[in-house]
Amino acid sequence: xxxxxxxxxxxxxxxxxxxxxxxxxxxxxxxxxxxxxxxxxxxxxxxxxxxxxxxxxxxxxxxxxxxxxxxxxxxxxxxxxxxxxxxxxxxxxxxxxxxxxxxxxxxxxxxxxxxxxxxxxxxxxxxxxxxxxxxxxxxxxxxxxxxxxxxxxxxxxxxxxxxxxxxxxxxxxxxxxxxxxxxxxxxxxxxxxxxxxxxxxxxxxxxxxxxxxxxxxxxxxxxxxxxxxxxxxxxxxxxxxxxxxxxxxxxxxxxxxxxxxxxxxxxxxxxxxxxxxxxxxxxxxxxxxxxxxxxxxxxxxx
Amino acid sequence: xxxxxxxxxxxxxxxxxxxxxxxxxxxxxxxxxxxxxxxxxxxxxxxxxxxxxxxxxxxxxxxxxxxxxxxxxxxxxxxxxxxxxxxxxxxxxxxxxxxxxxxx
Numbered sequence: 001x002x003x004x005x006x007x008x009x010x011x012x013x014x015x016x017x018x019x020x021x022x023x024x025x026x027x028x029x030x031x032x033x034x035x036x037x038x039x040x041x042x043x044x045x046x047x048x049x050x051x052x053x054x055x056x057x058x059x060x061x062x063x064x065x066x067x068x069x070x071x072x073x074x075x076x077x078x079x080x081x082x083x084x085x086x087x088x089x090x091x092x093x094x095x096x097x098x099x100x101x102x103x104x105x106x107x108x109x110x111x112x113x114x115x116x117x118x119x120x121x122x123x124x125x126x127x128x129x130x131x132x133x134x135x136x137x138x139x140x141x142x143x144x145x146x147x148x149x150x151x152x153x154x155x156x157x158x159x160x161x162x163x164x165x166x167x168x169x170x171x172x173x174x175x176x177x178x179x180x181x182x183x184x185x186x187x188x189x190x191x192x193x194x195x196x197x198x199x200x201x202x203x204x205x206x207x208x209x210x211x212x213x214x215x216x217x218x219x220x221x222x223x224x225x226x227x228x229x230x231x232x233x234x235x236x237x238x239x240x241x242x243x244x245x246x247x248x249x250x251x252x253x254x255x256x257x258x259x260x261x262x263x264x265x266x267x268x269x270x271x272x273x274x275x276x277x278x279x280x281x282x283x284x285x286x287x288x289x290x291x292x293x294x295x296x297x298x299x300x301x302x
Numbered sequence: 303x304x305x306x307x308x309x310x311x312x313x314x315x316x317x318x319x320x321x322x323x324x325x326x327x328x329x330x331x332x333x334x335x336x337x338x339x340x341x342x343x344x345x346x347x348x349x350x351x352x353x354x355x356x357x358x359x360x361x362x363x364x365x366x367x368x369x370x371x372x373x374x375x376x377x378x379x380x381x382x383x384x385x386x387x388x389x390x391x392x393x394x395x396x397x398x399x400x401x402x403x404x405x406x
Contacts, residue, residue: 030362035354036376039383134317135349176387190316193346210395217395 001116003071006053014067018058025054052114062122069121134192139185141199145169147206151238151264160197161186167199172214172266175203208236214273216262222250222279235277237261244277252281308349310335310342319356326366327355332373 007014010024028050030036037043056062141160153171157164165184173179178200185195210217220235230248234241237258244256255278262273287295314321324344328335333352336343344352351373358364358372 026362033357033362035357036372038380133353134313135346135353138350175391192316193349196350205394210398212392212395 001120004049004052004115004117006056006066009049009053010057012057016057018060021054021057025050025058029054048114052118055114056118056122066121133189136183136186136188136192136195138195139197141197142202143169143199144202144204145173146204147209147211148238150175150201150203158199160184165197169201170267171264172268173201173203174213174266175201175211177201177266209238211263214263214265216273216275217278218275219278219280220244222246222281224281224284226250227252227279227281233279237275238263246279250279250281252279254279306346307336307343308346310344313344317356323356323359323366324352327352327369330366330370332366332370 007016010016010021010028012020012024016024029047032043032046032050034044034047056066139160141158143156143158150169150173151171153168155166155168157166159165165181167181178198181197181199183194184197188194208218216238218236220233222233225231226233226246227250228248230250231246233244233246235244235258238261242258242261244258255276258275258277260272261275265271265273284291310321310324313319314324324333324335324342327333332355333344333348336345355369355373358369364372
């Protein structure tokens with residue numbers, strides 16, 4: 001258990017007045033309040049640290065005790081016992097007797113647990129002026145899928161807070177898409193409903209296909225001669241290669257749309273986006289003397 | 303009464319929330335209350351928002367007007383974040399699809 005520098009957490013120095021501490025605390029609380037930082041997983045912890053720091057530094061008695069022992073807090077109880085013996089019971093007793101948490105922060109779902117350091121110095125934290133809570137806390141989870149897994153409906157088992165949850169992932173989920181599983185979050189308090197579970201899909205990129213909505217984009221190399229004279233070209237699709245007819249005079253960057261060869265449409269079974277193929281015409285290099293001569297001949301004809 | 307409704311009075315008792323706070327939220331259009339036979343009800347689907355409002359009020363001393371503003375701005379921020387994520391994905395596709403020629 002490490003010493004916690006509450007002054008550092010609030011960004012104030014040791015001589016800070018009560019007003020300075022209050023101001024610093026309010027500023028940081030606004031900045032790191034978890035409800036205002038839904039995408040920052042560290043905000044909750046930071047907020048609890050700030051809250052704890054304020055609980056100590058905002059209370060003159062706790063601050064006095066904290067300042068008195070500083071980094072030697074581990075010996076606080078020994079000092080206290082000694083002091084009590086010397087003063088025959090006078091002075092203040094250590095350990096959680098003066099609780100007046102008043103308007104401070106408390107629960108953030110798991111009801112504002114303070115650090116072991118805090119509890120060692122001040123005793124277990126109980127009480128608080130905040131509402132008791134009713135609805136259970138929401139859980140957030142990320143589900144990482146490969147590009148190809150996201151293209152098929154399949155079952156997954158998620159482990160959230162020690163509980164296994166089976167879900168069916170419909171084909172066509174999007175990267176960053178969040179689904180809500182009702183009442184699969186933390187249990188409610190005082191007969192309140194459970195929280196919800198929010199699952200955000202994180203879909204890996206594919207080296208071949210790029211996805212935009214339901215459409216897929218692929219680049220297909222095309223040799224110069226087929227581009228000029230026309231012919232056939234094999235192109236990758238999600239379900240294997242297909243042979244495409246190439247028109248004579250196909251330009252570099254020309255696009256072909258293959259209807260229904262894209263990504264499955266979310267929750268619309270049998271429906272797919274399109275595949276857009278972009279030809280990348282390959283210019284031959286390292287020409288032989290004969291090839292060079294033929295190209296020059298072609299050039300002279302134009 | 304429907305299962306997805308809870309009695310405001312009971313909610314306030316169990317959560318230690320001041321009923322006048324809930325009434326003020328309703329008056330400002332931040333939550334909807336249904337009154338049946340003189341009893342006020344709240345739908346469970348609104349609890350998530352309501353508890354956020356309670357947190358803002360208790361943790362940050364935000365008043366009802368402030369809660370309305372934060373709620374509105376949070377909604378806009380959420381929409382902007384969605385748009386930003388979508389644009390990022392599009393830029394990624396276009397970069398890899400069109401600009402890869404430059405690297406070769």
